Amino acid sequence: MTARPLKSICLFLLLSGLRAGTGESHAQDFPTAEYEIKAAFIFNIAKFVEWPAAALKPDETTFTIGILGKDPFGDVLDATLGGKTLKGRAIAIKRFQQLSEVGGCQILFISESEKKRMNDILARLDGESVLTVSDQADFARNGGMFELYLENNRVKFAVHTEAAERANLKVSAKLLNLAKVLSD
DSSP states (O other), X not given: OOHHHHHHHHHHHHHHHOBSOOTTSOGGGHHHHHHHHHHHHHHHHHHTEEXXXXXXXXXXXXXXXXXXXXXXXXXXXXXXXXXOEETTEEEEEEEESSGGGOOXXXXXXXXXXXXXXXXXXXXXXXXXXXXXXXXXXXXXXXXXXXXXXXXXXEEEEEEEHHHHHHTTOEEOHHHHTTSXXXXX
């Protein structure tokens, strides 16, 4: 194993053990810290997912992370991922209010504000190689791919493997070993 993948795995393991907040932290910092960690999770998850060639066209220079609905990250996602690259491409972050606006994303974070429309959103994305992520309860159980959740003030994640496979995304076994794995 080369130093770069090992470094990524070590960073991911460190992040998976970070607390999103502690009893001694400032209460107003908790949401920011939680979403900084979630932004880092999204970045590191993407490192361990393989997209089909059609989803990463050679003439495109960006790797796009979209947010659908009310943005819980604020400027945290931009600050955390700004200047970074994924899959050899600069990260672009786009925000969408309507499902009809969504397009050209490799990752789509679906916010809590979209909970009532979740079935429509996932049906619209069915067959597209878009990695879906949310922090909604039971997101992965209901057909989403990656669910970020808090357990004992730690950010953890669940993966719905069949949902990823249906989108032609290959999730690394190394990543699955760190996740709560769900299937149909």
